[in-house]
Amino acid sequence: MLKAIGASLGIAIGRALVIxxxxxxxxxxxxxxxxxxxDRFNNALQESITQLQKVVEGVKEKLxxxxxxxxxxxxxxxxxxxxxxxxxxxxxxDKFNAEYALQTVAQETAAIFEQMENEYMTERAxxxxxxxxxxxxxxxxxxxxxxxxxxxxxxxVAKDLTPSDxxxxxxxxxxxxxxxxxxxxxxxxxxxxxxxxxxxxGAGKGIREIKDGDLIVVDGEEGIVIINPDKATLKDYEKxxxxxxxxxxQLLKYATMKSTTVDGKSVELAANIxxxxxxxxxxxxxxxAIGLFRTEFLYMSKDALPTEEEQYNxxxxxxxxxxxxxxxxxxxxxxxxxxxxxxxxxEEMNPFLxxxxxxxxxxxxxxxxxxxxxxxxxxxxGKLKIMFxxxxxxxxxxxxKKILEQCKTxxxxxxxxxxxxLEVGIMIEIPSAAIISDILAKEVDFFSIGTNDLIQYxxxxxxxxxxxxxxxxxYHPAVLRLIKTVIDNGHKAGITVNMCGxxxxxxxxxPVLLGFGLDEFSMSASSILRAxxxxxxxxxxxxxxxxxxxxxxxxxxxxxxxxxxxxxx
Ligand code: PEP
Ligand code: MG
Numbered sequence: 001m002l003k004a005i006g007a008s009l010g011i012a013i014g015r016a017l018v019i020x021x022x023x024x025x026x027x028x029x030x031x032x033x034x035x036x037x038x039d040r041f042n043n044a045l046q047e048s049i050t051q052l053q054k055v056v057e058g059v060k061e062k063l064x065x066x067x068x069x070x071x072x073x074x075x076x077x078x079x080x081x082x083x084x085x086x087x088x089x090x091x092x093x094d095k096f097n098a099e100y101a102l103q104t105v106a107q108e109t110a111a112i113f114e115q116m117e118n119e120y121m122t123e124r125a126x127x128x129x130x131x132x133x134x135x136x137x138x139x140x141x142x143x144x145x146x147x148x149x150x151x152x153x154x155x156x157v158a159k160d161l162t163p164s165d166x167x168x169x170x171x172x173x174x175x176x177x178x179x180x181x182x183x184x185x186x187x188x189x190x191x192x193x194x195x196x197x198x199x200x201x202g203a204g205k206g207i208r209e210i211k212d213g214d215l216i217v218v219d220g221e222e223g224i225v226i227i228n229p230d231k232a233t234l235k236d237y238e239k240x241x242x243x244x245x246x247x248x249x250q251l252l253k254y255a256t257m258k259s260t261t262v263d264g265k266s267v268e269l270a271a272n273i274x275x276x277x278x279x280x281x282x283x284x285x286x287x288x289a290i291g292l293f294r295t296e297f298l299y300m301s302k303d304a305l306p307t308e309e310e311q312y313n314x315x316x317x318x319x320x321x322x323x324x325x326x327x328x329x330x331x332x333x334x335x336x337x338x339x340x341x342x343x344x345x346x347e348e349m350n351p352f353l354x355x356x357x358x359x360x361x362x363x364x365x366x367x368x369x370x371x372x373x374x375x376x377x378x379x380x381x382g383k384l385k386i387m388f389x390x391x392x393x394x395x396x397x398x399x400x401k402k403i404l405e406q407c408k409t410x411x412x413x414x415x416x417x418x419x420x421x422l423e424v425g426i427m428i429e430i431p432s433a434a435i436i437s438d439i440l441a442k443e444v445d446f447f448s449i450g451t452n453d454l455i456q457y458x459x460x461x462x463x464x465x466x467x468x469x470x471x472x473x474x475y476h477p478a479v480l481r482l483i484k485t486v487i488d489n490g491h492k493a494g495i496t497v498n499m500c501g502x503x504x505x506x507x508x509x510x511p512v513l514l515g516f517g518l519d520e521f522s523m524s525a526s527s528i529l530r531a532x533x534x535x536x537x538x539x540x541x542x543x544x545x546x547x548x549x550x551x552x553x554x555x556x557x558x559x560x561x562x563x564x565x566x567x568x569x
Contacts, residue, residue, distance in 0.1 A: 002206045005182075005469055006223035007189035009526070010198030011241040012176030013234070016214045017154035019147075024140060028100045031091075038091050041098040044138040049078050051134065055149045070303040070341075071148070074131040083109055083128075099139055106132035114344065126341040127303070150174060155218055157210045163187040163338055167274065167297060171195055176218040178225050180207045183472060185452040185463045185502050187337055193524035194278055200225050202466025251529035255286035259532050265540035267514065269532055270326075270522035272500055275301070276317045281525040283321075286532070290327040291448065291522020292387070292500035293318060295371070296334050304342050305367060311374035319382025326383045328425065328448065328498075328522075331371055331400075333357040333389040337464055352453075352462065357390035362399055372407040379419035387448060391426045391433050397443060429453035429501070434482040441493035448522070449486055451501025455479050474503045475556040480512070484551060487517045498522055507534045508560075511567045514538060515547025543567070
């Protein structure tokens, strides 16, 4: 049995599909018979083309034409006579082994693409590397399962999954996933929750005991993985799986209720989404708003920067489907653990402290303006609000607002109609912003507290690192004090204060946050019904009273103990 971090609720029982990314070493050597070597390469090339054609078909059918574009681009590369011809010449004329010839040409070609002025061409470098790796794996007999290509029911077991891997998961086939690394608030875990897919992350090296085809049980609440369980354990977990499904069913009665406490205080229960596709679950779970639309997933689903028109259509579709309910759309927050294959960024020592989110947008104003124009245009179709991520000082906020104003002026002169009262808010996820929130509050319409990052920056604990996940604590008194400060500062300035970090969905903390005065709780759609049950069973006056002592404790465990014994909901 492995004990790790429960990242997404639910019980799954199924066969393991182990995805290993082995580091391969390629040696340079000369072959005696270049004809045989060339045949070996051509066969591997053909096999890779066949593989890719199947992937394209499968992805088109399951996930739509757009998601298949990237694989179609890979196919074109394998059919490119110049690229393939150079490899073949290296084998035929210079008598190099196929692996070495392929790797050298791929590296040279990728380097040429990277140096080009044209952004589209520089973005192709990652594709060249990717597709060459596929051929190399075939050449070397390495079997690598591709997430987009899963044909049978399985539980994915992998060292790590990138957020874009996770976004490609087909729920009809994948029952759950288990990873060696990662934390509860890594984006891969967040996507698992939005897909309502049981997940255990940060299972460490023990995960290597799991073999392809092993029967495994994944308990996403307790963070447990059981490999080849005995009959009694299997029976026990089958029962728990049924109970979980039944309890979920019971919660459905909260879908149509208002988020009002027993003594009449109403708050807003909102959902976090990554694309318009998530809306089905949002509406099913009765969300009253979208508190965070992470637009970076729209960028990740493409193989080039999305155009203004593509973005406008996506944002418009979300606000229209929400039918007048508020929708907070966050501008691009790329960097940290979220990467774009087509936007190469320099390696950084500390990517979470580096070139990400608003920092990148204020540097790449071309990308920023395209998004802002799309957002402003979409505001004509519903109650759209714009939110800037990772604001760390007042200059960033003012510069971002100035660019937004320029976009509005431009659109107006083009005769475009939009919401003149379009609200603008910021995420409070950096301690410096929380500390000066009294000043920032005067220049925005709302705050949204991003606890996922606020915790990591306040406590200096990488949210992705399972080795120190025991230090990543929602209950740290410093975090709770900062949250209270932000809420009070926001209210003093007359603005609403929301929370869209994962903490907002923690049913033990909801009564405390309610007592602190939080106005909106935004979370994965799958957490909404449990949260509403907690809110409708709470008394606001009691929460207010009981939350005061929370701020006087110095130890997270004391706080946990106090909450457990004092709050009844
Ligand atoms: C946060 O930091 O709390 C947040 C909601 O943003 P993200 O998880 O996308 O960094
Ligand atoms: Mg964040």
